[in-house]
Amino acid sequence: MAKVAVVGLGAMGSRIAQRLLAAGHDLVVWNRSAEKTAPFVAVESPAQAAQRADAVFVMVSDPQAVREVTEDADGILAGARPGTTVIQMSTVGPADISRLASSLPEGVELLDAPVLGSLSEVEGGTLRVFAGGSPDLVERWTPVLSSLGSVLHVGPVGLGTAAKLVANSTLLGALAVLGEALALGQKLGLPPGTTFEVLAATPLAAQAERRREAFETGEYPVRFALALALKDAELISGAGDGMDFKVAEAVREWFVKAVEDGAGEDDYSSILTEIAPSGQSDASDLSD
Numbered sequence: 001m002a003k004v005a006v007v008g009l010g011a012m013g014s015r016i017a018q019r020l021l022a023a024g025h026d027l028v029v030w031n032r033s034a035e036k037t038a039p040f041v042a043v044e045s046p047a048q049a050a051q052r053a054d055a056v057f058v059m060v061s062d063p064q065a066v067r068e069v070t071e072d073a074d075g076i077l078a079g080a081r082p083g084t085t086v087i088q089m090s091t092v093g094p095a096d097i098s099r100l101a102s103s104l105p106e107g108v109e110l111l112d113a114p115v116l117g118s119l120s121e122v123e124g125g126t127l128r129v130f131a132g133g134s135p136d137l138v139e140r141w142t143p144v145l146s147s148l149g150s151v152l153h154v155g156p157v158g159l160g161t162a163a164k165l166v167a168n169s170t171l172l173g174a175l176a177v178l179g180e181a182l183a184l185g186q187k188l189g190l191p192p193g194t195t196f197e198v199l200a201a202t203p204l205a206a207q208a209e210r211r212r213e214a215f216e217t218g219e220y221p222v223r224f225a226l227a228l229a230l231k232d233a234e235l236i237s238g239a240g241d242g243m244d245f246k247v248a249e250a251v252r253e254w255f256v257k258a259v260e261d262g263a264g265e266d267d268y269s270s271i272l273t274e275i276a277p278s279g280q281s282d283a284s285d286l287s288d
Helices: 011-022 046-052 063-071 094-103 119-124 135-145 159-187 192-199 205-217 226-239 246-260 268-275
Strands: 003-007 026-030 055-058 085-088 109-112 127-132 149-155
Touching: 003 011, 003 046, 011 026, 011 055, 011 119, 026 046, 046 055, 055 063, 063 094, 085 094, 085 135, 094 109, 094 159, 109 127, 109 135, 109 159, 127 135, 127 159, 135 149, 149 159, 159 192, 159 205, 159 226, 159 246, 159 268, 192 205, 205 268, 226 246, 226 268, 246 268
Parallel strands: 003 026, 003 055, 055 085, 085 109, 127 149
Antiparallel strands: none
């Protein structure tokens, strides 16, 4: 069992902490708002979290939050000591990981380990962990990471983040394509139920089936905020700077519009309603 800390107790971070605690690890946590720390042993700063742990898991909302919890005067790097590993799981960009790696005190190591999956996956321990780091470091922490899901060593630091952006580009793109397919079906007079039956015979079959109930009812339980999906879309566009990524830019524009329309706190799957807005009102026409 290991001495670990989790910095950031949002929807994902709190569940990561629960998984690590259930696996028997010696756990401390820190979160900006103290009320979320109640089920755990809490410390007063990210620096104290690093002082108490051999590995500090970072799961916060965006690159700015990563910089604050690592680089501030009471941040992780202020408390880290030789032998500490920072396990950075937030979705950020390549430049953010490079900055963090270059800021590490001597003897402190970085594991670039974002995850693919959401609430049900972390609760069930079925996340996909994209681990970027030295082979020895990945091997050392794989037993702990395995309590969260399966670990794929993708290469050195930086390539974990690269893998996450590649994976998210397909997920956000699939949602946008699915939304446009549903909108096209509406325009051409296909009942939504028939459209979903057609989509079941396409490469979008799994995504269509997964999103069907939410689209038909108009109810999208929040698993991942749409505003955070926009942040990821912008990271993807930024990482591809200089490339002619027309699809990625079109996907980003859909999420920009949804946030501008006030849907930022809704689940990211609700982008389907943004693209095909009559889906909910047409649910009574389903032909199953």
